[in-house]
Amino acid sequence: MGLIEKIESRKAKIGVIGLGYVGLPLVFEFSKAGFDVTGFDIDPAKIELLKQGKSYIKHIDARRIGECKSFRPSSDFSGISGMDCIIACVPTPLNKNREPDMTYVFSTT
Numbered sequence: 001m002g003l004i005e006k007i008e009s010r011k012a013k014i015g016v017i018g019l020g021y022v023g024l025p026l027v028f029e030f031s032k033a034g035f036d037v038t039g040f041d042i043d044p045a046k047i048e049l050l051k052q053g054k055s056y057i058k059h060i061d062a063r064r065i066g067e068c069k070s071f072r073p074s075s076d077f078s079g080i081s082g083m084d085c086i087i088a089c090v091p092t093p094l095n096k097n098r099e100p101d102m103t104y105v106f107s108t109t
Ligand SMILES: NC(=O)c1ccc[n+]([C@@H]2O[C@H](COP(=O)([O-])OP(=O)(O)OC[C@H]3O[C@@H](n4cnc5c(N)ncnc54)[C@H](O)[C@@H]3O)[C@@H](O)[C@H]2O)c1
Pocket: 017, 018, 019, 020, 021, 022, 023, 040, 041, 042, 043, 046, 089, 090, 091, 092, 093, 104, 107, 108
C-alpha cells in the first residue's frame, strides 16, 4: 500500500517528535482523526506522566490524554523506523540576532 493510500485509509502510523505545546495537541488531533500515533520525547519525565494519563501543560486537560486510545508515549527512538509519517515539533529558540537555533532540529534528525 502506498503512503497516500495509507494516510487516506487512516492506516498510516504517525510519529510526533517533541511533546510540548505544539506536539502534544497535534498528537490528540491525529488520534481523534483515527490514526495510530506514537509520541516521542527525550524527556523521560514527560513520557512517564503521559503513561500515567497526566498532563504537564497547564491548559491541556488530562482527560484528553485518557481519551486518546490510539496514542502511545515513548522514549524509545528505535520505534521511529516503524512510522510512516514523522513530524518534528522540537524547539527552535531565537538567538540574539533573532535567527532560529536549529540545534534541536539537527539533533532530532
Ligand atoms: N508554542 C507555540 O505557541 C508555537 C507557535 C508556533 C510555532 N511553534 C514552533 O513549534 C516548535 C515546537 O515548539 P513548542 O512550543 O512545542 O516547544 P516546547 O519546548 O513546548 O516542546 C518541545 C519538546 O521537544 C522535546 N525535545 C527537545 N529536543 C528533542 C529531541 N532531540 N528529540 C525529541 N524531543 C525533543 C522537549 O523535551 C519538549 O517536550 C518550535 O519550532 C516553535 O518555534 C510554537
